[in-house]
Amino acid sequence: MSNYEYDLIVIGGGAAGITSAFTAQGLGKKVAIVEENKLGGECTWSGCVPSKALIKASKVAHESQTADKYGIKTTVEIDDEEVLDYVNSVIQKVYQKENPEVFAEAGITVFKERAEFVDGQTLNVGTEEITADKIMIATGSKPFVPPIPGLDEVDYLTNESFFELSELPASMIVLGGGAIGVELAQALNRLGVEVTIVEMQDNILPREEPELVNILRDKLVAEGVNLLTGYKAEQVAQNDEQLIEVTAVDKAENERTVSAEKLLVAVGRKPNTETLNLDEIGVETKRQGIVVDQTLKTSVPNIYACGDIVGPYRFSHVSNYEGVTATLNAVLPLPIKRKVDYSNLLWVTYTDPELAHLGLTEAQAREEYGEQIKIYEYDYAELDRAETDSNGEGKAEFICDKKNKIIGVHILGARAGELIHESQVLKNLNQPLTKLNAMIHAYPTYSELNKQVGKEAQIKGLKEKFSWVDKLMWWRD
Ligand SMILES: Cc1cc2nc3c(=O)[nH]c(=O)nc-3n(C[C@H](O)[C@H](O)[C@H](O)COP(=O)(O)OP(=O)(O)OC[C@H]3O[C@@H](n4cnc5c(N)ncnc54)[C@H](O)[C@@H]3O)c2cc1C
Numbered sequence: 266m267s268n269y270e271y272d273l274i275v276i277g278g279g280a281a282g283i284t285s286a287f288t289a290q291g292l293g294k295k296v297a298i299v300e301e302n303k304l305g306g307e308c309t310w311s312g313c314v315p316s317k318a319l320i321k322a323s324k325v326a327h328e329s330q331t332a333d334k335y336g337i338k339t340t341v342e343i344d345d346e347e348v349l350d351y352v353n354s355v356i357q358k359v360y361q362k363e364n365p366e367v368f369a370e371a372g373i374t375v376f377k378e379r380a381e382f383v384d385g386q387t388l389n390v391g392t393e394e395i396t397a398d399k400i401m402i403a404t405g406s407k408p409f410v411p412p413i414p415g416l417d418e419v420d421y422l423t424n425e426s427f428f429e430l431s432e433l434p435a436s437m438i439v440l441g442g443g444a445i446g447v448e449l450a451q452a453l454n455r456l457g458v459e460v461t462i463v464e465m466q467d468n469i470l471p472r473e474e475p476e477l478v479n480i481l482r483d484k485l486v487a488e489g490v491n492l493l494t495g496y497k498a499e500q501v502a503q504n505d506e507q508l509i510e511v512t513a514v515d516k517a518e519n520e521r522t523v524s525a526e527k528l529l530v531a532v533g534r535k536p537n538t539e540t541l542n543l544d545e546i547g548v549e550t551k552r553q554g555i556v557v558d559q560t561l562k563t564s565v566p567n568i569y570a571c572g573d574i575v576g577p578y579r580f581s582h583v584s585n586y587e588g589v590t591a592t593l594n595a596v597l598p599l600p601i602k603r604k605v606d607y608s609n610l611l612w613v614t615y616t617d618p619e620l621a622h623l624g625l626t627e628a629q630a631r632e633e634y635g636e637q638i639k640i641y642e643y644d645y646a647e648l649d650r651a652e653t654d655s656n657g658e659g660k661a662e663f664i665c666d667k668k669n670k671i672i673g674v675h676i677l678g679a680r681a682g683e684l685i686h687e688s689q690v691l692k693n694l695n696q697p698l699t700k701l702n703a704m705i706h707a708y709p710t711y712s713e714l715n716k717q718v719g720k721e722a723q724i725k726g727l728k729e730k731f732s733w734v735d736k737l738m739w740w741r742d
């Protein structure tokens with residue numbers, strides 16, 4: 266029997282913290298969770314859930330406006346207040362699955378307070394102190410707001426305030442062409458907002474496969490999104506017409522100024538380490554967040570961490586994965602601990618079409634594996650299902666080693682976020698891409714893309730083999 270009130274206290278009630286608390290509770294542990302704001306965290310209130318609901322509404326608007334190609338005539342009126350009401354209703358539905366009553370029913374104690382370490386085993390929560398054998402830090406991240414002159418003097422938005430808007434502005438500058446910036450820019454543009462993305466790298470989504478990003482970029486531009494890439498924001502001001510002006514500069518010192526009613530800052534994240542008193546108890550931190558080993562243990566042996574606070578992969582599915590791994594390591598008295606393994610990690614950028622990413626990009630693969638890599642490409646336009654749906658935009662790129670084992674997969678196109686999981690299974694099982702050819706895929710589905718690429722790999726392999734046999738025969742003659 267432990268000397269502490271709880272077996273585990275989790276700090277932070279977002280995706281990582283919730284997973285951790287329920288994992289420990291499922292193992293019969295006495296658990297408390299401390300959340301200073303609302304249970305659900307960023308994913309539910311200002312991240313995945315509201316952004317995907319907004320994206321869905323914007324897609325319905327776009328498809329209605331472009332339904333003519335199917336012979337369907339529509340007149341579309343966008344009521345932005347009702348769209349935002351819809352987004353909020355979705356948040357509320359998700360929150361119903363993770364509100365304090367759900368925790369109480371499971372026997373998990375909830376403290377709606379800010380937690381601060383007193384020592385390695387004790388936390389200050391509001392007016393009381395609580396103790397635990399193990400402590401999980403899952404305090405997430407917040408938007409990084411760069412020190413751009415003038416920014417603090419204007420009423421800028423971040424993802425935290427964006428979803429509190431009750432109406433959409435006529436125009437918006439989106440600072441940052443990463444996942445947040447690009448997803449929201451397309452959605453806003455489709456809902457009638459004049460959008461300009463300012464991105465300091467030469468292209469949007471700099472972590473993604475460049476060829477596919479170029480296709481997506483052209484689509485965004487064709488839809489009416491203004492792109493200012495290769496320009497770093499250096500000055501923000503409010504002009505006489507109450508518009509926010511962003512002045513940005515490229516590498517050659519050329520200056521461009523864009524203006525809009527609102528400015529959304531989406532230039533990266535900052536870990537929530539400040540309020541915890543970590544220095545005092547010896548938990549090591551770095552710029553990216555809390556320093557952990559491969560078992561997600563911090564520099565203090567009974568304290569673990571998971572989710573955005575750990576980085577570098579800031580996704581809800583990574584938070585869930587780390588939440589389970591860290592909790593099992595923290596609460597189970599096993600001599601061998603689980604190590605995190607991100608080698609089969611994938612993520613999806615929910616633009617339309619979606620952009621899905623598994624493993625290495627082509628450039629990264631060449632750097633790691635040299636010129637022996639094999640590349641298989643497939644255009645969506647070749648799929649019958651894409652034809653029936655008038656959905657032929659997009660392309661897939663599969664990167665394999667010389668034995669056709671998957672190194673990376675990048676898919677831009679309809680349902681890319683679903684299609685890519687087939688490759689993840691193969692990669693995880695260390696099976697070659699050719700296996701996909703042996704599986705009967707339903708016709709007509711987008712998943713046939715996977716089979717077609719498997720077939721291409723198999724045929725290419727056979728041809729390579731036969732040419733070798735041909736050469737051998739010639740030598741023997
Ligand atoms: C616009 C947007 C869209 C996104 N879309 C996706 C997506 O589609 N798919 C995806 O996988 N990921 C997406 N993400 C990323 C995803 O939201 C995060 O990776 C995930 O929510 C991180 O979960 P977390 O539990 O680590 O942190 P959080 O959800 O931030 O939870 C941390 C919690 O800790 C609390 N806290 C902090 N300090 C204290 C303290 N001292 N005491 C008590 N409580 C404290 C905070 O209030 C917060 O609720 C998106 C992010 C954004 C911003």
Ligand SMILES: NC(=O)c1ccc[n+]([C@@H]2O[C@H](COP(=O)([O-])OP(=O)(O)OC[C@H]3O[C@@H](n4cnc5c(N)ncnc54)[C@H](O)[C@@H]3O)[C@@H](O)[C@H]2O)c1
Nearest residue numbers: 441442443444445463464465497498531532533579613614
């Ligand atoms: N679909 C998803 O899974 C999803 C969606 C949204 C967010 N997220 C998560 O949230 C995290 C944060 O997203 P984010 O978009 O804020 O960060 P990000 O790091 O992905 O992108 C920020 C972008 O801002 C640019 N930038 C930085 N400073 C600038 C400046 N002064 N001027 C112009 N451009 C500048 C950077 O070059 C970068 O491309 C991501 O890492 C991602 O993990 C995931």
